[in-house]
């Protein structure tokens with residue numbers, strides 16, 4: 685597959701560790717949710733590198749004058765968690781981006797057609813066009829859900845170049861769709877898996893992320 689897409693799989697032992705915990709079928713729901721949050725935090729840390737707007741300034745320490753760099757609080761930032769499974773990542777991602785507004789988007793796949801539908805949309809009518817958006821979509825499977833999320837965000841005035849997607853596991857069908865439609869977007873994931881089974885689940889994957897995170 686030739687991808688016109690920037691997909692990053694950060695090499696980090698903690699990312700590998702928490703992915704293995706999340707994949708393990710014997711991991712109980714409470715620990716699964718912790719693994720998802722940890723992965724959310726580390727992937728967010730990588731995703732905002734060279735992307736968070738900063739301001740250079742000079743400041744006074746207790747001992748001397750020196751230069752310093754702060755995150756620019758004036759550039760609007762947004763986090764779009766795809767409910768439900770994206771909620772498992774939200775709290776830790778908010779620690780990385782404490783000034784970001786949170787815009788929930790509730791999507792669910794039809795179990796037979798695998799088509800997503802939207803049951804909750806807290807996106808604003810229009811974004812300030814400078815807003816940087818991080819979408820939390822833990823499972824990029826067929827790509828139906830992320831494509832719907834991208835449409836909803838971009839039609840409100842955000843260029844794909846200002847969007848970063850955090851996914852725990854990504855599969856080729858979703859990456860292909862993103863590549864064909866939004867080559868400017870960047871994706872940060874713990875792993876690119878082999879493919880999907882006949883029911884649209886990622887293999888080897890980690891099962892149903894929403895059910896496992898919320899014990900349903």
Ligand code: PRP
Pocket residue numbers: 766767768769770791792793794798800821822823824825826827828829830858884892893894895
């Ligand atoms: C899961 C997952 C993604 C979606 C990905 O959601 O959390 O949102 O499937 O699949 P796709 O790429 O084929 O669209 P699900 O519909 O199971 O809802 P849930 O998060 O409430 O469990």
Ligand code: URA
Pocket residue numbers: 769823825884885886887889890891892893894
């Ligand atoms: N959604 C999930 O939760 N898991 C998959 O493997 C695919 C879609």
